[in-house]
Amino acid sequence: MNSTRDFIESFEDTDPFPVQKKSKKKQGDGFKGMGLSHPIVKGIQKRGYKVPTPIQRRTIPVALQGRDLVAMARTGSGKTACFLIPIFEKLKTRIAKSGARGLIMLPTRELAMQTITFIREIGKFTGLKCCLISGGDNMESQFEAIHGNPDIIVATPGRFVHLCVEMELKLNSIEIVVFDEADRLFEMGFGEQLKDIIARLPSTRQTLLFSATLPKSLVEFTRIGLSDPLLIRLDVESKLSDKLDCNYIWCRQEEKTSVLLCLMHKLAEKYAKNVDPPQIVIFAATRHHVEFIHTILMTANISSTYLFSNLDPSARKISVGKFRNRVVQVLVVTDIAARGIDIPEVGIVINYHFPSSPKLFVHRVGRCARAGTAGTAYTLITKEDVPYLLDLHLFLGKSFDFEQLGRVPAELLEEQHALLLEWHKEKADIESMENVCNNAYSKYLKSKPGASMDSVKRSKQLGLIINNPHPLFGANENSEGNDLLKRMKNYKPKATVFELFNFGVKEMKDKRNFHENVIANFRKRGQNEPVSSVNAKKLKFQTDNKDNYVPYLPEDHHSEFGLAVNNFEQAARKVGMDVLGDEEKQINLHEKMKKWDSKKKKMVGQKETQKKIRTESGVWISATYKTGKYKQWKEKAKADDQDDENDDEGGIERNSLPIKGWKKGASGQGKKARSELKQPEQIIKTREKKLRAMERSKKRKPKGKKRN
Known part of the structure; x- marks a missing residue:
């Protein structure tokens, strides 16, 4: 928690766009006042955006300057447009043979599909091509999408790392990368995959990170993956919308x-x-x-x-x-x-x-x-x-x-x-x-x-007991009965248990008359605080006499505790020792995980190890990412012709692989298989070749019949 607070405090004075200062530009300027190109402004207007939100007003100018950025804002504040508009402005137009230049990482496939929809709506007039790489979809179609050299890749970390390992991709052409819902990415256990992706990216890239919280693991990742980032934080001011x-x-x-x-x-x-x-x-x-x-x-x-x-x-x-x-x-x-x-x-x-x-x-x-x-x-x-x-x-x-x-x-x-x-x-x-x-x-x-x-x-x-109807349902016929029950419950007779019999009645009446004011004040206080006792006095932070003492906890410790993801106290609370499972299947699995130790002369627990491989970046990831499906697809689709052309013309780079798709003829010489995926130039060349062959066949004389 301390590292998170230190990270935030180190950027407190670096924000050049304070929220309280209103822009001198007219409200009608909107996105036009940011200096965006015409196709992007046209797409924004087509989407229906008129005035930028506070987080958009503060992040888009910084991103357009090329700086790395860490932005924190409450949900529903328009963070998607905060990184899409700078990507469109930086990439400008489509370059078919340069490879992917923008990369957007998202935690779930639903969010990735939603981002793809935004890209197609806002970037409709830019001509940029995008593709979706997410788990659950057919990998062969994703191989083909990568071979199409898209400008922007929208992906989930697990499947994208799988493709990087399978295809041995080198992401040297990436100019800008975005990590949206970054805290959620780490909550879902994508830490190793993100580090591998960062290691594959060029050092000259621009990195934008959007998150609702800043847990300790994300702070460490931010220090590794971002260069001199600017922190813009709007989550403290309002966690819930006023509407x-x-x-x-x-x-x-x-x-x-x-x-x-x-x-x-x-x-x-x-x-x-x-x-x-x-x-x-x-x-x-x-x-x-x-x-x-x-x-x-x-x-x-x-x-x-x-x-x-x-x-x-x-x-x-x-x-x-x-x-x-x-x-x-x-x-x-x-x-x-x-x-x-x-x-x-x-x-x-x-x-x-x-x-x-x-x-x-x-x-x-x-x-x-x-x-x-x-x-x-x-x-x-x-x-x-x-x-x-x-x-x-x-x-x-x-x-x-x-x-x-x-x-x-x-x-x-x-x-x-x-x-x-x-x-x-x-x-x-x-x-x-x-x-x-x-x-x-x-x-x-x-x-x-x-x-x-x-x-x-x-x-x-x-001791809550709620009897009043909710305002949505309004007053009902039985509301008077509910009030009567409430009054009956709160009714307390003046007589005490000692006055049930005639013994001591006079003495108790004298005592009650003597302490009548004290009893009335106590009951009045009790009636005001049975249900709503946890009101503003108790729920609000104690801020009285701040100058007279140093508080043990900071004022926002409840907020920071709620925002924390990897909190030690929360993690320690979940720790337990599970000796045996609560089902037969788990008990059998527990027994199988034991093995005989010849030195200790007893059965000992066997750690369940998962095979891992080390990538070129030095990060250890699951060995299941290397399955050989890409090589099988290349042989099936015969995509080597396109691979060679893309490598010569600056497409997505891959490490040198043994060339597949070669067949041996009768003479033993290698003949390259015809590609089913052809460019227009290849089709024209094939047609010209056929025409020349037809002309040669016409010029040949017919052979005579052999005589016996």
């Missing part, structure tokens, strides 16, 4: 599905008159819950689709396409879609399960209220989620009034619950899926990091 409306609905764990159905029907009523109702994203903890929620919504005649990491790549592409094209209104996802996915029509986010960290909450609700638009987030809160809710508002630095919490009216909840019971009886699949979800959720809780001890202690002191 985002956060709502919290109180419920029990077993009521969540019924509450979700009530919420969906209420939202359908609310936006029934809208021509284009806002699209909804529902976040769940596990893929089993995603499938279960999708089944329930489809049973309730609510069109939806789903997305999770284990889903087939083609199915993931179809699901995102359906939702993006408004074929369905609801998308049920795990946290795979919490980062980077931008769908402009998303107006509502629902957290079926409360996220495990404040940073994840920010990224989830950041799917709506993007680029200045309004959005609403609904979060289902149970008693177990209260400590995480307290941690969230400590992270945001905002006070929270628990009177904002509300329930779904009992009559609506009972109606949906009865409907769910009927579905359970009619469809056996729903009941079995719910059992699987319960088992998955119990395992999820074991892996879920715990909340801070202070928040757990505060949540126990609160």
Whole structure:
């Protein structure tokens, strides 16, 4: 954590574009005032961008100067255009035979596909060619795309390193490289691949790094991969959009599905008159819950689709396409879609399960209220989620009034619950899926990091009991009954337990009359703080009398703790000693991993080693990257002619390989196989050769018949 803070402090005074100073240029200048070329400005206007966002206003001029850059801003602030516009301005136009000049690294294939769409829209008039390299797609088509010498490569690290090792690529022509969602890249374990990619790039490149956080591992990577970078940080000022409306609905764990159905029907009523109702994203903890929620919504005649990491790549592409094209209104996802996915029509986010960290909450609700638009987030809160809710508002630095919490009216909840019971009886699949979800959720809780001890202690002191309805559902007929129950619960008689019998009645009355003022003040204070005791006084940082003492912790320690990815305390909390597995398969695997030690005379644990190879850059990566598929494709496609021409004319460079595609004739001399992929010049040359052969055949005299 100290290295991260030192890294940030070392760049605090280097930002030449402070946010508070407003630009003297007119608002109408927009992107034109940045000195961009006409094709790029035309593409920006075609996309619909008029005024640059704060992060765009500060990063694009720096990137256009050719400096390395580290930018941090909250999600939905327009970071994609921050690196696409400088790439277009630097590359200008397409150069077909120079090889790839721009490289964009992204953590997930959905984000990579989204970036490709942005490139084709904004760079429509530049003529630049781009290709997508991501896992799950056919490698042969990606070999062919690399041979086409694209100007910009958009890739995920795992598959791109695989192609680099297979094809033995030399990325000497790269002029600018971008690492988007860099903290997520390291969270997903792409550290070795990124270091290998950095080692393959030329030292004269320009590097742009965009991240929501700066963990320790990313700071070390930044020092290696960037040269004198400029840090621009906008994440501290506002973690959530001002146009985002956060709502919290109180419920029990077993009521969540019924509450979700009530919420969906209420939202359908609310936006029934809208021509284009806002699209909804529902976040769940596990893929089993995603499938279960999708089944329930489809049973309730609510069109939806789903997305999770284990889903087939083609199915993931179809699901995102359906939702993006408004074929369905609801998308049920795990946290795979919490980062980077931008769908402009998303107006509502629902957290079926409360996220495990404040940073994840920010990224989830950041799917709506993007680029200045309004959005609403609904979060289902149970008693177990209260400590995480307290941690969230400590992270945001905002006070929270628990009177904002509300329930779904009992009559609506009972109606949906009865409907769910009927579905359970009619469809056996729903009941079995719910059992699987319960088992998955119990395992999820074991892996879920715990909340801070202070928040757990505060949540126990609160003793929350929420009876008031949520504002979305408004006042209902039973609201007076709820108020009556609340008053009955808070009612405390003046008489004490000692006055139940006649013994000591007079003495207790005298005592109560004597201490009446003290008792009244105590009860008044208790009535004001049973539910909303964790208010601004307790949630706000203690900043009184700063001059009189030195605080033990910095003011933003809650924020830094939430932003940290590789935190020692969080990592140490997960450490455990697993002697045996909890399933038969794991127990057998544990036994197989033991071997006999002749010196110790007993069975000892055998470390599971993965074979690795050392690349030209000196980085050790998995040996599975070298499979020989590229050589097989070259023999099949007979692409050696194009390879030789690209090498002569400055295309993508590859190390010298034994030339394939040669055949031996009858005389033993090598004859090169004809290429099926031909250039126009080769086709013309072949036609001329055929014409000359036909002319020679016409001039020949016919041979006479042999006589007996």
